[in-house]
Amino acid sequence: MSKAPWVAVHVSSAEPGRRVxxxxxxxxxxxxxxxxxxxHGARLPPVRVLERRLGISKNTVQAxxxxxxxxxxxxxxxxxxxxxxxxxxxxxxxxRALHAAPVTWAAPLVVSEPLRGLFDLGNVFxxxxxxxxxxLAECHRAVLRDGGPMPFxxxxxxxxxxxxxxxxxxxxxxxxxxxxxxxxxxxxxALDLVARAMAGxxxxxxxxxxxxxVPLLRSFGHRVVGLPLDPFGGIDLEGWARILEHERPAxxxxxxxxxxxxGYSYTSHEIAALVELSARLGCALMxxxxxxxxxxxxxxxxxxxxxxxxxxxxxxxxxxxxxPSLRLGFVLADAAAxxxxxxxxxxxxxxxxxxxxxxxxEFLERGYYDTHLATLQVELDARYQACLDVLRASMPALxxxxxxxxxxxxxxxxPRSVDLAALRGRMVNRGIAIEAGxxxxxxxxxxxxxxxxxxxxxxxxxxxxxxxxxxxxxAML
Amino acid sequence: MSKAPWVAVHVSSAEPGRRVxxxxxxxxxxxxxxxxxxxHGARLPPVRVLERRLGISKNTVQAxxxxxxxxxxxxxxxxxxxxxxxxxxxxxxxxRALHAAPVTWAAPLVVSEPLRGLFDLGNVFxxxxxxxxxxLAECHRAVLRDGGPMPFxxxxxxxxxxxxxxxxxxxxxxxxxxxxxxxxxxxxxALDLVARAMAGxxxxxxxxxxxxxVPLLRSFGHRVVGLPLDPFGGIDLEGWARILEHERPAxxxxxxxxxxxxGYSYTSHEIAALVELSARLGCALMxxxxxxxxxxxxxxxxxxxxxxxxxxxxxxxxxxxxxPSLRLGFVLADAAAxxxxxxxxxxxxxxxxxxxxxxxxEFLERGYYDTHLATLQVELDARYQACLDVLRASMPALxxxxxxxxxxxxxxxxPRSVDLAALRGRMVNRGIAIEAGxxxxxxxxxxxxxxxxxxxxxxxxxxxxxxxxxxxxxAML
Numbered sequence: 001m002s003k004a005p006w007v008a009v010h011v012s013s014a015e016p017g018r019r020v021x022x023x024x025x026x027x028x029x030x031x032x033x034x035x036x037x038x039x040h041g042a043r044l045p046p047v048r049v050l051e052r053r054l055g056i057s058k059n060t061v062q063a064x065x066x067x068x069x070x071x072x073x074x075x076x077x078x079x080x081x082x083x084x085x086x087x088x089x090x091x092x093x094x095x096r097a098l099h100a101a102p103v104t105w106a107a108p109l110v111v112s113e114p115l116r117g118l119f120d121l122g123n124v125f126x127x128x129x130x131x132x133x134x135x136l137a138e139c140h141r142a143v144l145r146d147g148g149p150m151p152f153x154x155x156x157x158x159x160x161x162x163x164x165x166x167x168x169x170x171x172x173x174x175x176x177x178x179x180x181x182x183x184x185x186x187x188x189x190a191l192d193l194v195a196r197a198m199a200g201x202x203x204x205x206x207x208x209x210x211x212x213x214v215p216l217l218r219s220f221g222h223r224v225v226g227l228p229l230d231p232f233g234g235i236d237l238e239g240w241a242r243i244l245e246h247e248r249p250a251x252x253x254x255x256x257x258x259x260x261x262x263g264y265s266y267t268s269h270e271i272a273a274l275v276e277l278s279a280r281l282g283c284a285l286m287x288x289x290x291x292x293x294x295x296x297x298x299x300x301x302x303x304x305x306x307x308x309x310x311x312x313x314x315x316x317x318x319x320x321x322x323x324p325s326l327r328l329g330f331v332l333a334d335a336a337a338x339x340x341x342x343x344x345x346x347x348x349x350x351x352x353x354x355x356x357x358x359x360x361x362e363f364l365e366r367g368y369y370d371t372h373l374a375t376l377q378v379e380l381d382a383r384y385q386a387c388l389d390v391l392r393a394s395m396p397a398l399x400x401x402x403x404x405x406x407x408x409x410x411x412x413x414x415p416r417s418v419d420l421a422a423l424r425g426r427m428v429n430r431g432i433a434i435e436a437g438x439x440x441x442x443x444x445x446x447x448x449x450x451x452x453x454x455x456x457x458x459x460x461x462x463x464x465x466x467x468x469x470x471x472x473x474x475a476m477l
Numbered sequence: 478m479s480k481a482p483w484v485a486v487h488v489s490s491a492e493p494g495r496r497v498x499x500x501x502x503x504x505x506x507x508x509x510x511x512x513x514x515x516x517h518g519a520r521l522p523p524v525r526v527l528e529r530r531l532g533i534s535k536n537t538v539q540a541x542x543x544x545x546x547x548x549x550x551x552x553x554x555x556x557x558x559x560x561x562x563x564x565x566x567x568x569x570x571x572x573r574a575l576h577a578a579p580v581t582w583a584a585p586l587v588v589s590e591p592l593r594g595l596f597d598l599g600n601v602f603x604x605x606x607x608x609x610x611x612x613l614a615e616c617h618r619a620v621l622r623d624g625g626p627m628p629f630x631x632x633x634x635x636x637x638x639x640x641x642x643x644x645x646x647x648x649x650x651x652x653x654x655x656x657x658x659x660x661x662x663x664x665x666x667a668l669d670l671v672a673r674a675m676a677g678x679x680x681x682x683x684x685x686x687x688x689x690x691v692p693l694l695r696s697f698g699h700r701v702v703g704l705p706l707d708p709f710g711g712i713d714l715e716g717w718a719r720i721l722e723h724e725r726p727a728x729x730x731x732x733x734x735x736x737x738x739x740g741y742s743y744t745s746h747e748i749a750a751l752v753e754l755s756a757r758l759g760c761a762l763m764x765x766x767x768x769x770x771x772x773x774x775x776x777x778x779x780x781x782x783x784x785x786x787x788x789x790x791x792x793x794x795x796x797x798x799x800x801p802s803l804r805l806g807f808v809l810a811d812a813a814a815x816x817x818x819x820x821x822x823x824x825x826x827x828x829x830x831x832x833x834x835x836x837x838x839e840f841l842e843r844g845y846y847d848t849h850l851a852t853l854q855v856e857l858d859a860r861y862q863a864c865l866d867v868l869r870a871s872m873p874a875l876x877x878x879x880x881x882x883x884x885x886x887x888x889x890x891x892p893r894s895v896d897l898a899a900l901r902g903r904m905v906n907r908g909i910a911i912e913a914g915x916x917x918x919x920x921x922x923x924x925x926x927x928x929x930x931x932x933x934x935x936x937x938x939x940x941x942x943x944x945x946x947x948x949x950x951x952a953m954l
Contacts, residue, residue: 005650007745008779010711017877019869037746047555049774052858053882055865059721100755100762100785102813103728104676108820112632125630137621140832144614153801155589185662185826192825196696199581216824221698225631234487251580255632260679260808268484269514285577297526303487324630325831336579343585347693348669349662353830354802381529388532399581400493405530413493 003416004081006043011054020054025064026071033073033084040086044074047082080323109215120467122435124260124320124409125452126294130379130455131323132372136363141359155351156342157183157330161361165330168364173306174314176332182341183352187214187290187317187329192255194286194313194331195220197344200250204243204283208447211261213253223248224444231262231402231411235270237277249442251284251313257301258291261440262411262453263404265291268302275308286313292323294407294455296377310334318360320408321373327353336406380455381406383462387454390463394470396477401452408455411437416448416477426472432465483520488531495533502541503548510550510561511641517563521551524559530918539551560665589948592910598942599912600930601737601797601886602661603771607856607932608800609840609849616839621832631830633819634660634807638838642807645841651791652782653809660829664767664794664806665689668730671790671808673761674696674821677727681720681760685924687918689736690730702726703919706878708739712747721758728761734778735768738917738928739888740881745779752785763790770798771884771932773854787811795837797885799846803828805837857932858883859941864931867940871947873954878929885932888914893925895953903949909942 001004011028013020032038045053050061065082068074076082088296103328156162162178184190193216203217207226217224226245227240244252254274256266266274278285285420287304293316298439305314317329345351363369384406391401391412402411415422420437437450454462487769488505490497491633509515522530524538531538545551553559633639639655646653661667672680672694680694694701702724704717721729731751733743743751755762764781770793772778782791795804805820810818822828840846861883868878868889879888891897897914904911914927 001886005779008748009741010744012709012880017868017872017875020880032744032746037744042745046774049882052773052862054880055862069797098749098752098756098785100781100789101759102788102811103671103761103763103790105674105814105817107677109673110820110823111816132619136832137618140617140621141614144610144617151550168909185830186828188823188827189825194580196586197582199583212827214582215820219697219821219824232489232493265485267487267509267514268519270511271485272575275577278576282578284580286580296529298591302482304577308575311579312577313580323832326832328822328830329828334579337582339585339588340582342589343587343692344696346587346589346665346689347696348666348825349804350689351663351802351804353662353804353833355613355800356830356833357802385529385532391494395494398493403489403497403531405526454493459726 004043005047006045006081009045011050015019020056020060022060022067023062025050025061026067029064029068030071038084040084042084044082044084070161090209109219110212118428118433119431119434119461119465120456121427121453121469122433122451123456124451125324125453126320126376126380126408126455127457130376132368133323135368135372136323136326136359137364139359139362139368140355142362145357153351154354155346156338157181157352158354158357158361161357161364162330164364169314169332171304172301174303174332175306175310179338180310180334181337182345183329183357184329184331184345185349185352186319186327187288187315188216188284190329190331191216191312191313192348193341193344194251195222196348197340198250202247202249203251204247204249205253205257206255207442208261208437208445209442210255210288211440214258214442224442227260228251228446229262229264230415230446231264232400234267237270237273238394240274241277244277244283248281249283251286251289252278252401253286253290254304255290256304257289258295258404258407260290261409261437262447263376263402263407263409265301265404266283271302271304271307275304278308286315288315290315290317290320291407293373294377294380295404296381296406305332313337316432321376322360322363326356326360328356354452377406380408383454383459386459387452387462387466390466391470394467396470396474398477399473409451409453410448411447412452413447413449414473415477418448418473420448423472425477427469430468430472433469435468479521480790483522483558484514486522488527497533497537499537499544502527502538503544506545507539507548507550517560517561519561519884521559522562537720541653587689587697594859595908596908596938596942597911597933598930598946599902599910599928600933601800601928602928602930603797603853603857603885604934605934607853610800611804611847612849613800613836613840613843616836616843616845617832619839622834630828631817631831632823634658634829635831635834635838636835636842637660639807641838641841646809649778649780651780651809652783652787653709656815657787657809657811659808659810659822660834661806661822662826663796663804664765664792665693666825667792667806667808669825670818670821671728672699672729673825675727676717676815677862679724679726680728680730681726682730683732683736685738685914685922686919687732687765691919697820702920704729705923706736706739706741707923708736708741709877709890711744714747714750717751718754720821721754721760722736725758726760728763729755730763730765731781732765732767733781734766735881735884736766736954738886738914739924740879740884740886742778742881748779748781748784752781755785761790763792765792767792767794767797768884770850771854771857772881773858773883775901782809785879790814797839799840803833803837805833854883860931860936863936864929864939864943867943871944873947873951876950876952886928886930888924888926889929890924890926892954895925895950897925897927900949900953906948907944907945907949911946
């Protein structure tokens with residue numbers, strides 16, 4: 001027979017810091033019963049529970065319960081427990097159902113639409129078949145089972161991982177020390193820390209841009225200013241200068257290699273010009289380098305951080321390249337920024353998943369990451385090339401696309417006469433999802449298209465989907 | 478010989494969406510060179526890089542470079558690359574060093590002091606020797622190596638893990654479905670999501686209380702109101718009602734089992750009274766249940782969620798009980814709250830570490846968690862009892878402490894005549910760190926003491942530290 005739940009009660013010693021005696025228990029329970037705090041018919045805590053809780057002997061608790069029985073306040077029932085007595089004629093009170101007030105929520109910051117089994121042509125992730133799951137498993141096992149003592153906690157991130165990341169960055173011409181790095185839950189979390197820790201409240205970023213940064217910035221009360229980016233024509237540096245002069249944002253957030261969603265990569269000239277603008281106008285820079293590890297021949301990519309020095313914040317993530325669910329990224333700052341960033345990290349998550357951080361460190365130190373990137377880049381290059389081939393062969397004239405040079409995604413742009421919502425509906429009828437590219441823009445879209453993800457799917461399936469898209473676009477022109 | 482880095486340039490087709498021809502490359506580079514965007518002496522991208530990037534043949538790129546050589550704009554050097562020509566007498570320009578403006582940071586949200594090798598008497602974590610690292614390793618291996626296909630992504634959390642958590646909660650009398658749960662990066666992150674997603678901007682919580690919630694709430698612009706908690710006397714419900722009536726917070730955040738830092742557990746009466754206040758005043762409730770899994774005999778602990786229904790938010794975490802670095806917690810809400818909470822989670826980290834979520838799910842499903850808790854509770858009970866024994870044997874009169882009934886920590890309270898800062902200094906000289914308990918209070922401390930953590934250290938080391946503390950306290954009275 002399952003016993004009834006018992007009520008939680010409060011018992012303390014009359015003499016502070018001394019052992020609770022039987023009389024303390026009797027007095028406390030008698031008072032709580034008479035005061036109606038413990039309802040008639042309620043079960044009291046078992047003897048063993050009070051014994052352990054108060055650190056006293058079983059006999060003391062039993063003596064107290066015996067005294068309460070003697071006073072007629074409680075009754076003891078064999079194999080059922082000790083219960084508050086119910087006065088004769090007094091029905092066991094039924095506590096009326098209580099309902100706490102619910103929370104009032106703001107509108108959801110991010111609304112995502114389920115795909116319901118469609119072929120996802122806008123997906124920016126890499127085919128799981130290309131990801132090194134087996135080697136990640138080995139590295140997890142190595143650190144959990146065969147590793148030395150598990151380090152306790154490091155809110156900034158596992159120190160050897162930070163050292164390994166810094167060494168990789170130096171190999172790409174970026175000044176970095178382990179102490180300058182804060183490990184994060186993917187690069188979204190790096191953005192979260194910066195948004196939380198910075199003093200200013202205006203952030204400028206490319207328009208179109210990475211869609212999830214806007215609700216994140218807004219959740220901390222930042223205003224977001226758009227810097228129009230035309231991936232076909234390059235950056236209008238004079239236009240950007242006018243906007244930055246006028247808005248004076250505290251921070252410019254830019255994805256210089258493989259801009260999301262357009263696939264655009266900044267030229268060396270544009271990078272230098274942006275650093276000059278930062279120095280002249282006092283707008284700090286934050287560079288998101290999510291893409292360059294996926295691009296072959298990217299070992300010499302210029303970067304804001306390499307060009308503009310230690311004041312530039314640099315974000316990157318291992319998530320897309322290794323396993324979407326791994327959620328490991330980092331922000332590279334400089335020593336002056338670390339207390340603010342680590343303080344923000346403690347406020348948001350206390351600390352990171354050290355098991356994953358250690359496993360990633362093992363993965364980097366064994367050299368698995370470089371060999372993985374090399375084979376991954378070959379495969380991504382092949383899929384990119386296949387995507388270009390299908391587009392060239394099948395897309396009607398006036399349709400254009402960016403040439404990011406590999407990686408996972410390009411921007412396909414259509415003549416304005418094509419109704420994108422209608423095109424989406426037609427594609428859904430074919431079982432294929434295309435993104436609503438307009439969501440990448442802060443205001444009125446300056447482009448008329450959407451992302452094509454070519455890293456997610458095998459070439460033959462991708463080709464069929466692109467040919468279907470070309471057929472629908474052709475029918476709408 | 479290591480080759481020079483090359484400059485990044487922008488080349489696109491004159492006819493949108495068509496293959497880039499040699500003349501496109503010549504025109505683009507000639508314009509960028511003449512415009513000074515590519516400095517004299519700079520190395521141009523290797524042929525293979527443009528070939529891959531633009532998806533064209535090597536011959537096309539080579540023909541373009543040959544034409545630029547013929548025009549005198551570039552020079553080709555064997556085994557070195559292709560360089561922008563330097564006009565005679567014109568020195569290779571050195572770009573002047575650029576320094577981007579640095580970010581201006583707000584004051585750190587959380588400042589933590591390093592312990593520098595001291596024995597940490599305030600530590601609330603559990604001895605790593607008591608944690609099931611080997612079994613966690615097995616579960617990680619099972620899901621990474623032997624598991625089926627890795628699920629792609631679930632921003633709400635791995636669905637089977639949410640189902641396993643809901644089942645456990647139902648076993649404790651808490652209404653819960655998998656769809657009502659959002660998995661988080663530990664319970665701090667659950668607080669982050671609620672703080673980000675809620676509409677109201679005033680939160681009330683116990684004073685003293687969990688210290689890291691205050692900077693978190695403030696980072697989203699919330700005002701924090703204190704509800705005085707005396708762990709020796711219980712909750713002053715009339716006092717709380719007056720504060721709540723006056724402040725009308727949107728949310729009351731309460732740790733009802735094993736309150737941090739006092740170890741206090743709410744009585745059934747206090748829980749019911751708080752739910753009644755919530756219903757009457759419209760203040761929603763959020764319950765943090767971090768502690769009850771560590772308490773033996775806690776299977777019937779009353780909770781706000783079980784008493785107050787589905788509108789109550791309920792937080793918990795596996796971190797402390799399994800591995801501090803695992804960082805897995807959850808918030809239980811109800812269907813109406815899920816879009817706001819998942820939207821907030823996407824804004825903060827996009828999604829969680831699915832590898833860890835799957836490993837935890839495996840751990841729960843194999844039944845490891847219950848057997849682990851059972852053995853853990855026995856050990857924590859023994860350490861708790863040993864701690865009580867040493868305190869009773871060694872502490873001077875007038876020193877008092879709470880009796881949480883197990884778990885990791887109790888509150889030790891000293892006579893006001895003891896200068897806590899001076900005591901900390903004396904303890905540091907003995908190699909022992911005690912916490913600055915005042916940091917747990919929102920304003921003027923209503924208690925005069927600090928946490929004692931008894932779960933972190935073996936009994937003999939703990940006893941020596943407590944005896945040293947008793948000796949110093951005795952010397953100061």
